[in-house]
Amino acid sequence: QLRFVESGGGLVQPGGSLSLSCAAAGFPLDNYAIGWYRQAPGKERERVACISMRGDDTNYADSVKGRFTVSRDNAKSTIYLRVNSLKPEDTAVYHCAPTACSLVPDQTLLHYDLWGQGTQVTVSS
Secondary structure (H helix, E strand, O other): OOEEEEEOOEEEOOOOOEEEEEEEEOOOHHHOEEEEEEEOOOOOOEEEEEEOOOOOOEEEOOOOOOOEEEEEEHHHOEEEEEEOOOOHHHOEEEEEEEEOOOOOOOHHHHHOOOOOOOEEEEEOO
8 A cells, every 4th residue: 555654844934944755665656756745724735746757857836836846766765845945825734645747637636545644844933
């Protein structure tokens, strides 16, 4: 069964940075494109970044473009999300999940139900 464990979140001031990690367990990570998702209180979950199976293609939501960077190390079965220039509106629980980066609408948002605990990012002064 696909299982991810997200970590690296925390409380930061506006303008700060964090490095989030998503560790995969129980399956070969390089078989999957992976998306980073977030859900803020009272809002729908949204995808903020996506990375292809080999890591040679990425895309980002307009709201985070230029500030977030997704990467992966398949040998370590880990996906990373570097989040810079954080804003209060980035406050959310962040998750990772397999997806198809190029499909619209995002199929994981529509059908995936194996969300883990995620990692909380809080941006506040």
